[in-house]
Amino acid sequence: MMRTRPLKVALLGCGVVGSEVARIMTTHADDLAARIGAPVELAGIAVRRPDRVRDGIPAELVTTDAMALVKRGDIDVVIEVIGGIEPARGLITTAFEHGASVVSANKALVAADGAALHAAAEANDADLYYEAAVAGAIPLVRPLRESLAGDKVNRVLGIVNGTTNFILDKMDSSGAGYSEALDEATALGYAEADPTADVEGFDAAAKAAILAGIAFHTRVTIDDVHREGITEVTAADIASAKRMGCTVKLLAICERAAHGESVTARVHPAMIPLSHPLASVREAYNAVFIEADAAGQLMFYGPGAGGSPTASAVLGDLVAVCRNKLAGATGPGESAYTALPVSPMGEVVTRYHISLDVADKPGVLAQVATVFAEHGVSIDTVRQQGKDGEASLVVVTHRAADAALSSTVGALRELDTVRGVASIMRVEGE
Amino acid sequence: MMRTRPLKVALLGCGVVGSEVARIMTTHADDLAARIGAPVELAGIAVRRPDRVRDGIPAELVTTDAMALVKRGDIDVVIEVIGGIEPARGLITTAFEHGASVVSANKALVAADGAALHAAAEANDADLYYEAAVAGAIPLVRPLRESLAGDKVNRVLGIVNGTTNFILDKMDSSGAGYSEALDEATALGYAEADPTADVEGFDAAAKAAILAGIAFHTRVTIDDVHREGITEVTAADIASAKRMGCTVKLLAICERAAHGESVTARVHPAMIPLSHPLASVREAYNAVFIEADAAGQLMFYGPGAGGSPTASAVLGDLVAVCRNKLAGATGPGESAYTALPVSPMGEVVTRYHISLDVADKPGVLAQVATVFAEHGVSIDTVRQQGKDGEASLVVVTHRAADAALSSTVGALRELDTVRGVASIMRVEGE
Numbered sequence: 001m002m003r004t005r006p007l008k009v010a011l012l013g014c015g016v017v018g019s020e021v022a023r024i025m026t027t028h029a030d031d032l033a034a035r036i037g038a039p040v041e042l043a044g045i046a047v048r049r050p051d052r053v054r055d056g057i058p059a060e061l062v063t064t065d066a067m068a069l070v071k072r073g074d075i076d077v078v079i080e081v082i083g084g085i086e087p088a089r090g091l092i093t094t095a096f097e098h099g100a101s102v103v104s105a106n107k108a109l110v111a112a113d114g115a116a117l118h119a120a121a122e123a124n125d126a127d128l129y130y131e132a133a134v135a136g137a138i139p140l141v142r143p144l145r146e147s148l149a150g151d152k153v154n155r156v157l158g159i160v161n162g163t164t165n166f167i168l169d170k171m172d173s174s175g176a177g178y179s180e181a182l183d184e185a186t187a188l189g190y191a192e193a194d195p196t197a198d199v200e201g202f203d204a205a206a207k208a209a210i211l212a213g214i215a216f217h218t219r220v221t222i223d224d225v226h227r228e229g230i231t232e233v234t235a236a237d238i239a240s241a242k243r244m245g246c247t248v249k250l251l252a253i254c255e256r257a258a259h260g261e262s263v264t265a266r267v268h269p270a271m272i273p274l275s276h277p278l279a280s281v282r283e284a285y286n287a288v289f290i291e292a293d294a295a296g297q298l299m300f301y302g303p304g305a306g307g308s309p310t311a312s313a314v315l316g317d318l319v320a321v322c323r324n325k326l327a328g329a330t331g332p333g334e335s336a337y338t339a340l341p342v343s344p345m346g347e348v349v350t351r352y353h354i355s356l357d358v359a360d361k362p363g364v365l366a367q368v369a370t371v372f373a374e375h376g377v378s379i380d381t382v383r384q385q386g387k388d389g390e391a392s393l394v395v396v397t398h399r400a401a402d403a404a405l406s407s408t409v410g411a412l413r414e415l416d417t418v419r420g421v422a423s424i425m426r427v428e429g430e
Numbered sequence: 431m432m433r434t435r436p437l438k439v440a441l442l443g444c445g446v447v448g449s450e451v452a453r454i455m456t457t458h459a460d461d462l463a464a465r466i467g468a469p470v471e472l473a474g475i476a477v478r479r480p481d482r483v484r485d486g487i488p489a490e491l492v493t494t495d496a497m498a499l500v501k502r503g504d505i506d507v508v509i510e511v512i513g514g515i516e517p518a519r520g521l522i523t524t525a526f527e528h529g530a531s532v533v534s535a536n537k538a539l540v541a542a543d544g545a546a547l548h549a550a551a552e553a554n555d556a557d558l559y560y561e562a563a564v565a566g567a568i569p570l571v572r573p574l575r576e577s578l579a580g581d582k583v584n585r586v587l588g589i590v591n592g593t594t595n596f597i598l599d600k601m602d603s604s605g606a607g608y609s610e611a612l613d614e615a616t617a618l619g620y621a622e623a624d625p626t627a628d629v630e631g632f633d634a635a636a637k638a639a640i641l642a643g644i645a646f647h648t649r650v651t652i653d654d655v656h657r658e659g660i661t662e663v664t665a666a667d668i669a670s671a672k673r674m675g676c677t678v679k680l681l682a683i684c685e686r687a688a689h690g691e692s693v694t695a696r697v698h699p700a701m702i703p704l705s706h707p708l709a710s711v712r713e714a715y716n717a718v719f720i721e722a723d724a725a726g727q728l729m730f731y732g733p734g735a736g737g738s739p740t741a742s743a744v745l746g747d748l749v750a751v752c753r754n755k756l757a758g759a760t761g762p763g764e765s766a767y768t769a770l771p772v773s774p775m776g777e778v779v780t781r782y783h784i785s786l787d788v789a790d791k792p793g794v795l796a797q798v799a800t801v802f803a804e805h806g807v808s809i810d811t812v813r814q815q816g817k818d819g820e821a822s823l824v825v826v827t828h829r830a831a832d833a834a835l836s837s838t839v840g841a842l843r844e845l846d847t848v849r850g851v852a853s854i855m856r857v858e859g860e
Contacts, residue, residue: 024724028582034647034767035579131577137725139569139577146576147561147569149465150454150745217464277710277731294454294742295567295732301707302728312724315580329759337464 003038007322010069010100011045012091013081014062017105017132018045019054020311021079026056032315036322040077044069070095077321079314080104081132085112092117096124101325103317105132105310111206111222114213118334127330129317134207135160135286137309138302139316144214144290145332151292153215156254157428158288159281160207162304163198164230164250166190166284168238168269172247177235190284200229204252204267212254212265215290218340220254220265226345228268237269237423240355240394244427246271247279251428252288255348262343271353272429279429346403351380351427353396356412357419360391364417368393371415375408376400390419396427433468437752440499440530441475442521443511444492447535447562448475449484450741451509456486462745466752470507474499500525507751509744510534511562515542522547526554531755533747535562535740541636541652544643548764557760559747564637565590565716567739568732569746574644574720575762581722583645586684587858588718589711590637592734593628594660594680596620596714598668598699602677607665620714630659634682634697642684642695645720648770650684650695656775658698667699667853670785670824674857676701677709681858682718685778692773701783702859709859776833781810781860783826785852786842790821794847798823801845805838806830820849826857 009025011018025032025042033039046066047053053062063069070078070091078095080102082088088109092102102121104110110117110130121128131141135158144153159165163185170181182199185191197203205225212220230250241248249272254265272279277299281287286304291297303309324331358364365384372379378398385392397405405424412418439455441448455462455472463469476496477483483492493499500508500521508525510532512518518539522532532551534540540547540560551558561571565588574583589595593615600611612629615621627633635655642650660680671678679702684695702709707729711717716734721727733739754761788794795814802809808828815822827835835854842848 020724024580028580031582031647032580035765137581137722138728139573142572142577143569146750147572147746148742149749150458150462150747151567151742152458152461217461280707292567292742294450294738294745296736296739298568298730298732300728300730303726306726308724309726312578312581312722315724316577317580319579320576323762324759327757327759329754329757332753335465 003326006039006041007036007076007325008041008043008074009318010043010075010078012066012078013083014045014047014053014057015081016307017081017310017314019057020307021081021314022057024311024315032319035319037326038322040318040322043075066091067094070100071098073098075100076325077318078102079318080106081314082106083108085109089113093120096120096126099124099126101127101321103314103321104128104130105314106130107133107203107206107210111209114210115219115334115336122333125330127321127324129321129331131317132310132313134210135288135304136302136306137312138286138288138300138304140211140288140300141214143300144211148290148292148295151294153290153292154256155291156211156215156288158252159249159278159286160252160288160304161198161204161250162284162286163191163195164204165281165286167199168230168233168248168250169282171233171235171238175235178231178233199231201227201250201267204250208252208254208265208267211252212263213336215254216256216263216340217335217338218263219336220263220342224265224342226266226268230269233269234423237425240353240423241271244271244353244396246273246427248425249278253428257343257347262341264343264348266345266348268426270426270428276429346401346406348402349399350402351397351399351430352405353394353425353427354409355422356393356395357422358391358393359417359419360386360389361417364391365393367415367417368395368412371411372397372408375404375411377404377408392422433756436469436471437466437506437755438471438473438504439748440473440505440508442496442508444475444477444483444487445511446737447511447740447744449487450737451511451744452487454741454745462749465749467756468752470748470752473505496521497524500530501528503528505530506755507748508532509748510536511744512536513538515539519543523550526550526556529554529556531557531751533744533751534558534560535744536560537563537633537636537640541639544640545649545764545766552763555760557751557754558763559751559761561747562740562743564640565718565734566732566736567742568716568718568730568734570641570718570730571644573730574641578720578722578725581724583720583722584686585721586641586645586718588682589679589708589716590682590718590734591628591634591680592714592716593621593625594634595711595716597629598660598663598678598680599712601663601665601668605665608661608663629661631657631680631697634680638682638684638695638697641682642693643766645684646686646693646770647765647768648693649766650693650772654695654772656696656698660699663699664853667855670783670853671701674701674783674826676703676857678855679708683858687773687777692771694773694778696775696778698856700856700858706859776831776836778832779829780832781827781829781857782835783824783855783857784839786823786825787849787852788821788823789847789849790816790819791847794821795823797845797847798825798842801841802827802838805834805841807834807838822852
């Protein structure tokens with residue numbers, strides 16, 4: 001049963017992702033029509049710089065007036081691949097008010113203001129879908145929201161930023177320092193000219209907020225996510241991880257607290273054992289583990305960014321949203337009924353690898369061990385190395401609260417025999 | 431917005447999966463209600479042997495008359511976890527006729543008769559969902575049907591049967607033969623008393639048929655799937671694979687033919703390189719690769735069977751089907767518009783590892799090589815080993831059509847100098 005009047009789609013943004021979306025909508029129009037049950041027509045493409053529009057994009061569809069496009073009144077679905085907070089937010093809200101559903105790849109906006117956007121969609125009986133906002137083509141939003149809708153998710157743990165994974169992978173495989181690896185990532189197009197959003201963990205934190213909110217049926221914004229980037233990871237950290245049979249990855253970790261009354265969300269570099277499947281995620285790939293009560297441990301792996309993979313996710317959402325339109329229904333909206341609070345980083349419980357520069361004299365280890373004990377942080381292993389009056393102590397702890405670890409490190413810095421804290425890194429995935 | 435009148439659910443079957451479904455529906459009733467937007471009520475449980483019903487199952491809901499239960503007229507959703515063709519098929523069809531949607535975990539039935547079931551669902555404006563039929567809790571049906579609905583899938587390659595993976599993993603790690611490994615699998619509960627469905631590849635073939643149909647938007651039944659089990663895999667095969675830097679896995683492989691005008695689906699043991707991610711899938715775990723034009727290569731990993739994981743998939747579908755009911759809509763049904771034919775195994779193109787027992791005398795290799803050349807099968811490597819007048823030749827071919835390889839092997843058997851064909855195994859994942 002095929003409807004002949006086409007569904008009209010407005011595309012906002014025509015960069016790497018947008019041009020690929022437009023290309024596939026044109027070349028695979030028949031397949032999309034068959035899967036939706038009605039043809040879809042690209043009715044307009046809003047761009048900032050019409051002179052930069054790529055080959056193959058129909059010139060007659062291009063406009064610089066995005067707002068006029070979403071206000072046209074005949075648009076069924078708006079695809080937003082502009083990114084950033086404004087003008088994307090205003091355009092999406094206006095699209096809902098004019099009866100359109102929205103497919104977005106905008107992690108920053110959804111992580112900052114997802115609740116308000118969902119409310120605007122619901123008020124207008126419209127859909128807001130954003131599979132492409134998290135980990136490119138890897139299905140994560142839909143599996144969490146739909147496949148696991150009858151289960152209880154306890155943990156989401158993964159590599160959700162390709163740029164930082166590429167850099168850390170290079171550091172691990174070549175022994176390079178951070179700057180050198182970043183230069184290579186930039187030269188190969190894996191890092192942007194201004195890499196801040198990636199290397200400081202903002203991009204991963206936005207994805208963590210989105211995943212945590214969906215996984216735990218509560219509201220989590222990017223401001224709730226503890227965030228540490230990779231700019232301070234050194235070649236020495238990587239070497240130290242190797243000695244422990246580990247590698248260093250930038251992880252996004254969303255967890256239900258032990259008694260289930262709160263959740264945590266964090267992004268930071270961490271050591272993980274080489275035997276852990278995430279340790280073998282190379283280059284710019286992404287991979288995410290989801291642990292649920294009944295399902296057990298699931299892993300999803302694939303290309304986490306790039307024009308084509310992101311376009312694949314956008315078009316999957318487009319098909320779903322169009323089907324809903326034809327059925328006169330909407331898909332699952334925001335689910336925040338648990339209203340679980342987000343606990344601060346201090347309450348996160350994990351293990352730590354701490355590297356100390358200490359005086360090479362008797363009694364230092366005893367002093368250091370006493371400080372750990374006084375703060376309730378139990379030591380798993382200590383490795384002591386010394387030469388020429390200088391020495392280092394590498395301490396790996398048992399599981400402890402982040403706040404207790406911070407107090408411990410503060411007290412260690414006070415010791416005369418501790419010359420410096422060379423590095424602190426969490427140990428995950430064990 | 432919560433509707434107060436509950437949706438009524440009939441559960442057909444209360445074994446390992448069914449009892450877990452009933453348990454979660456009871457203990458997580460509030461969560462399910464919040465996610466669906468209305469309470470769900472277990473209205474009846476049909477079992478064959480009421481004396482065997484597990485603890486915690488409300489006795490007043492149990493009946494032996496499944497047909498009367500689905501005919502009650504007030505049932506919104508029927509969950510079928512009986513398995514097998516009949517009576518499951520008759521019950522599902524009757525359920526549709528009485529206005530219910532159906533969630534099924536029945537791979538055999540969907541793989542045998544999916545088209546008719548989908549037609550019955552559509553004729554009654556009902557849903558037929560069966561995520562649990564393929565690889566337990568691992569989301570595969572929904573990602574293929576929805577997340578990748580805007581993409582073009584070219585290949586599905588995976589380990590979809592936990593029993594056989596457990597057996598092959600044991601053979602690989604311990605050097606055990608097939609029978610010994612099967613005994614261990616049976617003792618540990620990974621293999622059933624009659625392991626035929628698993629070890630002969632029927633279970634995997636059913637899943638391959640379902641995945642191929644959804645991936646390529648065409649109809650594929652279990653009869654279309656080329657099927658070889660693992661009963662003839664020997665310790666020598668595993669050892670031979672190891673010498674090649676490979677391991678042996680039972681793979682389900684669904685492919686679009688080179689020019690896209692047909693598809694193939696097959697299940698057979700194959701050697702894969704140890705560097706391939708599927709090589710490290712241990713014990714009874716499942717993992718599936720999906721390759722699509724825009725998305726690239728995605729992998730999904732997790733527990734492929736068991737009561738809880740399968741129940742997780744059933745309940746995810748239950749939530750989706752209930753939401754559809756409340757919205758007065760149905761989810762995506764069968765998509766078979768490409769109507770691509772399924773090509774026979776002879777047209778599959780892959781590589782082969784062939785082990786020959788030959789006479790240890792000059793000229794044998796030349797004879798063998800001539801036979802390969804005459805049948806258009808190009809040789810990649812040959813390894814020759816000899817002692818005491820006996821010798822073996824191990825030939826690894828370049829990519830060739832299965833039919834050409836079969837003819838080659840037929841001709842090799844005719845050679846006086848070839849005493850026997852010790853093994854033939856396909857090589858995948860390179």
